[in-house]
Amino acid sequence: MTVKKTVIIISDDYFYLNGLEFLLKNDNHLNVFCHYVYQNQKKCFSDSISYDIHNEKSIIILAVDDLDLIRKFAACFSTNVIYSLRTLGKREMVLYYKGALVINRCLSIWRMLDVIKKYGRVNFMPGISLTQKEEQVIFSYFNLTGTHFNAFKYKTGIKKISHYKRSAYQKMLVNGDGEAHFVVKALSEIRTGVL
Incomplete structure (x- = not known):
């Protein structure tokens, strides 16, 4: 049984x-x-x-x-x-x-x-394994405002931000900023809670 x-x-x-x-x-x-x-x-x-x-x-x-x-x-x-x-x-x-x-x-x-x-079996789901740059870009994209984001954009580069954001969205299976907003916020809270 x-x-x-x-x-x-x-x-x-x-x-x-x-x-x-x-x-x-x-x-x-x-x-x-x-x-x-x-x-x-x-x-x-x-x-x-x-x-x-x-x-x-x-x-x-x-x-x-x-x-x-x-x-x-x-x-x-x-x-x-x-x-x-x-x-x-x-x-x-x-x-x-x-x-x-x-x-x-x-x-x-x-x-x-x-x-x-x-659920609970080892390796039953592949991890999305965001790279450190992808995490930094998507979390910064939704958390930074105004001058802080402009400084981040200048430091990282618009093309790199676009590339990392697109690759992260593909891994998260979302299509754009509107769809990704709550998912990224929730992932950020999960990351904060786990740390």
């Missing part, structure tokens, strides 16, 4: 939470638990979640739009967390970045089940 994986879905989107719960409960190999995050509960709710970080059979799917919450989870739970992001694009996005699995909410249920079943 195989041990069922436990999937804990935490979301501030009630419809996504109920839809994903309904679809995942039809799979006999998963125990599914849901937790809806209320607006006034966001500050301290991660303390109330009972979760064994050493259990390879437990996975948290965090589907929130609050970047502070994403950073807190990255700091508290370094393994077995899937970050589900709301993006503008309709392409299925699955990235493995600095030990975190990041997906978008357009992911089909079959791909989601495949990701959940394979």
Whole structure:
């Protein structure tokens, strides 16, 4: 008899939470638990979640739009967390970045089940492995304003910025700045939480 994986879905989107719960409960190999995050509960709710970080059979799917919450989870739970992001694009996005699995909410249920079943196996997902320059360019592009960005642009060069940004977007499976904005912000918070 195989041990069922436990999937804990935490979301501030009630419809996504109920839809994903309904679809995942039809799979006999998963125990599914849901937790809806209320607006006034966001500050301290991660303390109330009972979760064994050493259990390879437990996975948290965090589907929130609050970047502070994403950073807190990255700091508290370094393994077995899937970050589900709301993006503008309709392409299925699955990235493995600095030990975190990041997906978008357009992911089909079959791909989601495949990701959940394979999660925890060594090298089941290739990392996007951004180079140091690509990370520096995309994080600077979305974080610097005005004169700071002009100085960065002058120092790095417009063609190099364009090249590194394009190659990073291809690795992240996004099409442009609008689609990449929230993904880059979330990756930045995950990187901050992990460090």
